[in-house]
Amino acid sequence: MPGIDVGDRVGDLTFLRPDGTAVRLSEHPGPLLLIFLRHLR
């Protein structure tokens, strides 16, 4: 599956908080470690 590469600029993705409200990646300024889980538990 293609995806962005190291060095590419990452778009301002939108996620949902556990309360259902939207949160954008840009709301987390500074360096960020993103951990994508396979499943919640």
Add this chain to the structure above:
Amino acid sequence: MRELLDEIRAAGVDVLVVTQSRPEAVAGVSLPLPTVCDPDRAAYRYFGLDRGRWSMFLRWRVLARYLRLIFAGWRPHRGEAEEDMLQLGGDFILSADRHLLYAHRSNDPADRPAAADLLDQIHHLPRPPEGKA
């Protein structure tokens, strides 16, 4: 785990966990890290995270990982409704100006970067000039 997180944060890096679960499923779970939901898996696709095959669960290292988890008290379950059991995870480090600095896309459920590798990457992040942090 706690020491690893402390060291990551001490280096000025935030941690954000992404799950494919729906917000309702996450709301009732006690999580040690800020967690956001991507139930349509758009971000998973954006970062190039594949779906595995059922046969990946038969790999020795995957079986060994699940056995270790079971001995530690975890119990297998089917997952939350609408979760894709074959979806693979990954770990990514983004710079402050939102460029991708590091990417690890898992090949199977046991394939995650070693803590030491993540810390090494974090300790070598480009730093902003003095006074601009």
